Amino acid sequence: MCSQKPSKPYLRIPPWLRVKIPCNKTYTATTELVKDLNLNTVCQSAKCPNMFECFTSHTATFLIMGNTCTRNCAFCNISNDPVEKLDAEEPARVAEAAKRLGLKHVVITSVTRDDLPDGGANHFAATIKAVRDTLPDCSIEVLIPDLQGDKASLQIVIDAEPDIINHNVETPPMHYDAIRPQADYQQSLTLLERVKEAGCRSKSGLMVGLGETDEEVRGVIDDLAAIDCDIVTIGQYMRPSRLHPEVERYVHPDVFEEYAEYGRSKGIKHMFSAPLVRSSYNAAMFADEAAPESVNEAN
Incomplete structure (x- = not known):
C-alpha cells in the first residue's frame, strides 16, 4: 500500500487582509480614464489588492512599455508573452493622465525589457520629461x-x-532561484548603491510569505541599510492565481511592525511595513515623509 505525502494545511486569509471592494463613480472614472488613454497600470496587471482604494482616490501606478514582460518571476501576475513594440506617444499619454487625475506625485514603473539595448531607460527618461513638462510642480x-x-x-x-x-529586491537571496530566477540579488543591491552614489533618493521593497524566515528578512534589511537605502517597503505576498506559488505564511501585523523597528534601528530613515503595503501604495505619503528636511521646511 502506497503512502501518500501529507498535504499542506490550507491557509485562510486572515481578517487584516480582507479588502472591501468599493463600487463608486470615482473608481469607474479612473478605470475609464486609463482605458481612454490606452495606458496600462500595474494596479490592474498585477492584480494589486489596493487597486480599488487607489482608483477611488484618483491614483494609479502607470506601467509603461507594454503589459508583457521578458521575465517570468514566480510571484508576478504580469504576462511573459511576446513583448510589444515601444509606443513613442506613451510618455505624453502618461503625462496627460497624471494631469487629468490631478496628481501631485506620479509613480511610473514598467515591465522588464531585456530585449532592449538600454532596458527601456530612454523610455523612462522620456516619460519623466513629459510629466515634468506637463506638471512641473509634481514629484x-x-x-x-x-x-x-x-x-x-x-x-x-x-x-x-x-x-x-x-528598485525592489523582492525576496531574500536564498529564494531567488525559485522566486526570481532571472535576476541577481547582488546586482539589485549594486543598482541601489549607484543610485545613492549619484545623490538620488533610493527606495526598495520586498514581500514576505514566500518561504523566507524572519532572520532572512532582517538580513535583507541589513543589506539595504549598508547601502544607505532611504525608503524600504515590506508587504505580504498575496497569490494572484492558482498558477502562482502558494502563500507559505501570513505574517501578523505585529511582526511587520517589528521589521519596521529593526530597520529604523539599523539607520533606515523611512520604513513602511504592513500587510497591505506595496511599493507604490500611498507613495505620495511616503515621498512626503521621505522628502529632505530643507524641502519640507520650505513648504
Whole structure:
C-alpha cells in the first residue's frame, strides 16, 4: 500500500487582509480614464489588492512599455508573452493622465525589457520629461527593473532627475532561484548603491510569505541599510492565481511592525511595513515623509 505525502494545511486569509471592494463613480472614472488613454497600470496587471482604494482616490501606478514582460518571476501576475513594440506617444499619454487625475506625485514603473539595448531607460527618461513638462510642480517616482546591471542605462534614468528611484529586491537571496530566477540579488543591491552614489533618493521593497524566515528578512534589511537605502517597503505576498506559488505564511501585523523597528534601528530613515503595503501604495505619503528636511521646511 502506497503512502501518500501529507498535504499542506490550507491557509485562510486572515481578517487584516480582507479588502472591501468599493463600487463608486470615482473608481469607474479612473478605470475609464486609463482605458481612454490606452495606458496600462500595474494596479490592474498585477492584480494589486489596493487597486480599488487607489482608483477611488484618483491614483494609479502607470506601467509603461507594454503589459508583457521578458521575465517570468514566480510571484508576478504580469504576462511573459511576446513583448510589444515601444509606443513613442506613451510618455505624453502618461503625462496627460497624471494631469487629468490631478496628481501631485506620479509613480511610473514598467515591465522588464531585456530585449532592449538600454532596458527601456530612454523610455523612462522620456516619460519623466513629459510629466515634468506637463506638471512641473509634481514629484516623480520611478520603479525600475535591474537594467541587467548596465551602469550607462541607469545613468540615463538618473540624468532624467526623478525625485525617487525605486528598485525592489523582492525576496531574500536564498529564494531567488525559485522566486526570481532571472535576476541577481547582488546586482539589485549594486543598482541601489549607484543610485545613492549619484545623490538620488533610493527606495526598495520586498514581500514576505514566500518561504523566507524572519532572520532572512532582517538580513535583507541589513543589506539595504549598508547601502544607505532611504525608503524600504515590506508587504505580504498575496497569490494572484492558482498558477502562482502558494502563500507559505501570513505574517501578523505585529511582526511587520517589528521589521519596521529593526530597520529604523539599523539607520533606515523611512520604513513602511504592513500587510497591505506595496511599493507604490500611498507613495505620495511616503515621498512626503521621505522628502529632505530643507524641502519640507520650505513648504
